[in-house]
Amino acid sequence: MADSDNDYLVQSPDPQHPANLIPELCAKFWHLGWVTGTGGGTSIRDDDLVYLAPSGVSKELVKPADIFVLELSKQVNQKERIYLRKPPVLKPSQCTPLFIAAFTKRNAGCCIHTHSQWAVLITLLLERQRANTKVFEINNIEQIKGFARGFGKEGNLGYHDTLRIPVIENTPFEEDLTDSLEKAMEEFPDTCAVLVRRHGIYVWGDTVHKAKTQCESLDYLFQLAVEMHKLSLPWLSNII
Numbered sequence: 001m002a003d004s005d006n007d008y009l010v011q012s013p014d015p016q017h018p019a020n021l022i023p024e025l026c027a028k029f030w031h032l033g034w035v036t037g038t039g040g041g042t043s044i045r046d047d048d049l050v051y052l053a054p055s056g057v058s059k060e061l062v063k064p065a066d067i068f069v070l071e072l073s074k075q076v077n078q079k080e081r082i083y084l085r086k087p088p089v090l091k092p093s094q095c096t097p098l099f100i101a102a103f104t105k106r107n108a109g110c111c112i113h114t115h116s117q118w119a120v121l122i123t124l125l126l127e128r129q130r131a132n133t134k135v136f137e138i139n140n141i142e143q144i145k146g147f148a149r150g151f152g153k154e155g156n157l158g159y160h161d162t163l164r165i166p167v168i169e170n171t172p173f174e175e176d177l178t179d180s181l182e183k184a185m186e187e188f189p190d191t192c193a194v195l196v197r198r199h200g201i202y203v204w205g206d207t208v209h210k211a212k213t214q215c216e217s218l219d220y221l222f223q224l225a226v227e228m229h230k231l232s233l234p235w236l237s238n239i240i
């Protein structure tokens with residue numbers, strides 16, 4: 001069985017290897033409260049190989065041996081996912097089709113899914129404040145400079161630019177979010193993230209570093225925006 005399990009794909013002394021990075025990132029995100037109670041996840045793409053954290057495992061306890069691996073170019077049927085490596089006792093993540101959308105539609109190198117309370121609160125505020133508002137917008141905050149300008153574009157956003165993150169409605173089963181996530185990517189081609197109402201957020205980037213820093217910057221902005229709202233301060237302002 002050992003050979004057919006392709007264990008070599010997740011065994012490397014290199015700390016930057018995806019099979020080593022995913023457990024480290026999951027543990028970090030667990031400590032931030034982003035992936036509590038087995039929710040959320042992280043996936044890394046290395047060329048055609050996609051590495052995925054499993055479902056149903058406490059994210060601070062994920063090990064390299066728990067990582068699923070698949071070939072992106074071989075995934076022709078979404079209902080019949082073909083894995084190059086599959087741990088025998090674990091289930092693949094329900095986030096898998098959403099991570100794959102970030103890799104195929106946006107050429108991302110890493111995608112992170114969190115159940116951050118700040119992200120959920122933003123979707124609740126948008127739901128209550130402005131009915132049918134499907135986008136979070138903020139400008140004139142220094143942290144906005146941490147975001148890539150957009151898909152296929154060079155450089156980062158500037159201080160005065162408006163950061164826009166679309167919101168999609170939640171579904172009882174995570175994989176059923178895929179169509180609306182892909183639609184939001186088409187409507188907002190420059191976004192690096194999609195908020196899911198009453199659920200959390202998906203954030204991606206060209207590299208692990210970019211996905212992680214954008215995820216951190218978004219969480220900072222969401223927390224700030226919740227506090228701004230409490231003080232009746234607007235998220236958009238006309239400072240020039």
Ligand SMILES: [Zn+2]
Nearest residue numbers: 039040174200
């Ligand atoms: Zn989720």
